[in-house]
Amino acid sequence: MTQNLSERTIFITGSGGVLGSTYVRRMLEAGAKVVATDLEGARADQLVEAHGDNPDFGFYHMDVGDEEQVTSIFQRVMADGWKPNVVLNNAAITGEMLMGAGKPFPDFADTSVHDFERTMRTNLTGAFMVARQMDRDIVGKWPSALVNVASMYALNGAHHPIYEGMPFKNFSAYGVSKAGIHGLTVWLAGYWAKRDATVNTISPGAVFNGHSEEFQKRVGGLIMQDRMAQPDEIADVMLFLCSPQAGHMTGQMVNVDGGFSAW
Numbered sequence: 001m002t003q004n005l006s007e008r009t010i011f012i013t014g015s016g017g018v019l020g021s022t023y024v025r026r027m028l029e030a031g032a033k034v035v036a037t038d039l040e041g042a043r044a045d046q047l048v049e050a051h052g053d054n055p056d057f058g059f060y061h062m063d064v065g066d067e068e069q070v071t072s073i074f075q076r077v078m079a080d081g082w083k084p085n086v087v088l089n090n091a092a093i094t095g096e097m098l099m100g101a102g103k104p105f106p107d108f109a110d111t112s113v114h115d116f117e118r119t120m121r122t123n124l125t126g127a128f129m130v131a132r133q134m135d136r137d138i139v140g141k142w143p144s145a146l147v148n149v150a151s152m153y154a155l156n157g158a159h160h161p162i163y164e165g166m167p168f169k170n171f172s173a174y175g176v177s178k179a180g181i182h183g184l185t186v187w188l189a190g191y192w193a194k195r196d197a198t199v200n201t202i203s204p205g206a207v208f209n210g211h212s213e214e215f216q217k218r219v220g221g222l223i224m225q226d227r228m229a230q231p232d233e234i235a236d237v238m239l240f241l242c243s244p245q246a247g248h249m250t251g252q253m254v255n256v257d258g259g260f261s262a263w
């Protein structure tokens, strides 16, 4: 089903990534206005190149880990005439970004406090700062929804053997931050309930992005459907959570993982 998002203005963080850019494309197709944000760099440039001519699309550079930027960008967005009624906490440091392409992944014993805290700063503190700014600028002023993005590794442990010999691994701070983000969801759900604001978590499973046959086989073995997801399959559910049809849902975690979490 194609959602009609014509009454939605969606503010999204980390919008240039694999999933973020899919959400942006699908949201625009569904009639939403999209206020996209991301760090400076090639991903942001590509997104602006793809949608910059669309009057329903706006782009702002914003580091979710920078307190001053989160406040000032929200204020600029409003001053520019956008009126977001959906906010998506999508930005995250994933493993490859943390280490830099090609660098060996450290074992847990060698994981630095710096890398752990840097990940928490983006994935969890950043999400908190965006939600807090939403509280200041949007919640209670008009009906609104927040969608936090967790992972299949939020409430389930990473299956370490599938990463043996792979150029990337799952790292501790990732799962810890993603468990925390659902804590933010359930805390805010009750706090905002009487101010006409909902908050839910989406937990994507393993999303295909050019992974090797071997990795697809290993991770597929953990998934009931025996395959990775396509980004559009996650977007299908994300669009529903952003739509008015999700209005009676709050405080929920929605797993879109081909059955990974249901074994």
Ligand SMILES: NC(=O)c1ccc[n+]([C@@H]2O[C@H](COP(=O)([O-])OP(=O)(O)OC[C@H]3O[C@@H](n4cnc5c(N)ncnc54)[C@H](O)[C@@H]3O)[C@@H](O)[C@H]2O)c1
Pocket (backbone or CB within 6 Å): 013, 014, 015, 016, 017, 018, 019, 020, 037, 038, 039, 043, 062, 063, 064, 065, 089, 090, 091, 092, 093, 094, 097, 122, 126, 149, 150, 151, 152, 203, 204, 205, 206, 207, 208
């Ligand atoms: N792809 C998957 O398999 C998968 C599975 C489960 C959950 N997720 C989650 O979905 C979301 C999107 O994932 P993705 O696969 O598109 O990842 P991605 O790495 O392709 O994109 C992440 C985006 O976040 C941005 N970002 C990183 N640090 C930032 C910061 N400090 N401020 C602002 N933006 C920042 C990056 O620039 C990038 O555009 C993430 O929260 C991720 O944890 C992804």
